[in-house]
Amino acid sequence: MVKNSNSRREDSLTRERIIDASIDILDGSGESGLTFRALAQRLATGAGAIYYHIDNKGDLLTSACDTIVARTLQTTAPDTTPRDAIRAAALSMFDAIDAHPWIGSALNQAPGQLPVVRIMERLGQQVAAMGVPEDAQWSTVSALLSYILGVSGQNAANAHYGRARGVDRSTFLAQVATAWSELDADAYPFTRRVAAGLREHDDRRDFDVGLDLILNGIDAAARGR
Amino acid sequence: MVKNSNSRREDSLTRERIIDASIDILDGSGESGLTFRALAQRLATGAGAIYYHIDNKGDLLTSACDTIVARTLQTTAPDTTPRDAIRAAALSMFDAIDAHPWIGSALNQAPGQLPVVRIMERLGQQVAAMGVPEDAQWSTVSALLSYILGVSGQNAANAHYGRARGVDRSTFLAQVATAWSELDADAYPFTRRVAAGLREHDDRRDFDVGLDLILNGIDAAARGR
DNA sequence: ACCTGAACACCGTTCAAGT
């Protein structure tokens, strides 16, 4: 903080600048667009220079993800009920993944790493505040976290799939809906029944409803004994 | 079925043989071990020959995953309560992912594809049997599916991480636990408190508890109105 | 200490050529 205050040279290579450039590339071209060559070109440097500041590609992706997660959780309302705080944090994560789909994939590749821990910590503090007994807090938080990461991963995969095929999200969902409606009627009655509605479903609302289901279960267990 | 009954030539290349070989490689060397070159060598053929039977690597991975998922769901007990049937299906999926960690990753890369649909269909039929009203079935199934896929993905990532570092699962978890216990005490009280217990936690039991939480929420909602 | 960029050891995929 004190010494080496601001980088005098505007173009000096720092870990922060590398991560910011990575986020730009990831937002613009998706996960497959982030290569060391593309990154080096954007930063007007050599590919090898990046390794002076970054361990490897996994480190780069996790750090970029962590920047977004930290930013996202920071801007979440603090003084509400624990349950509302969990919901607010989860929904703001959903929105962040909607805006940066690659995060969903990055989170699922970084078990126990900082970005996941940030989410876990937020959940854990609020689960404790909800009155969940101490010996049940871990599994409760795990359940919430798994649910959030599961939705994240699927959203990321949907975005990735759509991008790869060069179609937008809704046309991709329409293709899936068509495929589902053509499945065998005896073996897949539920999937066929649900296929038609797939197009007009609101993912964010579905996420919220599922969250409510889990929170109800937690509340019941916390009050139950 | 009728014509071309059994491949006369023991070594003729078929889609099925390719997928079986892929499963062997994935089980033995993980996702990064599955390359077209390694596969071609194992099948004593050229790399390009595989493309005559398989669209691309994604298709290959999804198909290999689907083989395991189909096998897994097939061997699940049929005549129990809907709730028990959901639990049995989910736990057998957990065990399958434990045995073949790459499935967790494959499932999360194949949204709306056959292996995921198989799980969804199973869940959907039992959710309907639980008495969940029709207009709530989709979001209910989505919640269960997201939870299962979330746990899958994390298990797969844990296995992948461990393999990459050349350590087994428990030493990897021990490393994570150490890192967690060294986090800032003010910012990460929950994570630090939980770090010590990470080593001896039973993932399968945690998964079961979380599942119960969601199923309780579903039961309450189904009876509630 | 920090950066350069060629080189290494791989990938998935294609495609002319074979049978």
Added chain:
DNA sequence: ACCTGAACACCGTTCAAGT
């Protein structure tokens, strides 16, 4: 119809050489 295997267009990562 099915297979071969060289070739193409990439990757992440390393490392001698520069400043």
